[in-house]
Amino acid sequence: MRLRRLPLLALALAGLSSCSLFKDEEEKAEVSATKPSLVGRVASVQEGSGFVLIESYGPWKVPDGGLLSGIGTEGRTSNLVATGEKLGQFSAADIRSGVAKVGDSVYYRPIKEGNGSGTSVETPSPSQPAPELETKTNTGESPPKP
Numbered sequence: 490m491r492l493r494r495l496p497l498l499a500l501a502l503a504g505l506s507s508c509s510l511f512k513d514e515e516e517k518a519e520v521s522a523t524k525p526s527l528v529g530r531v532a533s534v535q536e537g538s539g540f541v542l543i544e545s546y547g548p549w550k551v552p553d554g555g556l557l558s559g560i561g562t563e564g565r566t567s568n569l570v571a572t573g574e575k576l577g578q579f580s581a582a583d584i585r586s587g588v589a590k591v592g593d594s595v596y597y598r599p600i601k602e603g604n605g606s607g608t609s610v611e612t613p614s615p616s617q618p619a620p621e622l623e624t625k626t627n628t629g630e631s632p633p634k635p
Contacts, residue, residue, distance in 0.1 A: 525598040531559060531589050532579060541569065541589050543580045551597045557582055559593040567593065 528551060532544040541559075551557065553573030560566055567587030574581040582595075 523599055523601050525558070525596040527594060528597045529595045531591055531593040531595060534589055534591060540572070540581055540583050543582055543595050545578050545580055549575060549580055551580070555597060558596045558598070559587065559589045560596065561590055561593045565590070569595065
């Protein structure tokens with residue numbers, strides 16, 4: 490009786506181990522290079538000067554001129570630009586639009602490098618002159634028929 494169950498048991502174990510091999514491949518999800526990340530919170534707002542101080546959460550990896558988004562609890566948003574001025578865990582950013590208040594979450598979304606979307610328009614290189622259009626004029630004749 491045991492000899493008959495042995496091949497069935499071996500087949501079942503082989504089937505279970507093969508399922509685990511495919512599971513590892515499915516679990517690997519790609520992380521987007523442009524995924525927004527929480528970088529800090531608004532610690533102070535200088536409304537007369539148009540800038541905020543951001544208390545960073547960890548190392549500040551936002552480049553000078555990097556675009557930031559401030560999001561408040563009431564659905565308010567603000568667009569900020571990192572100035573590059575840092576002091577300890579605080580960094581300055583200019584307010585470009587919206588309303589920023591103390592306590593707003595600040596997110597940074599890196600901009601993807603390169604021409605990946607194909608929506609840009611290429612300009613002709615200076616070495617190739619643009620083709621000239623020929624214009625035809627009719628002097629006193631009736632217009633041409635299509």
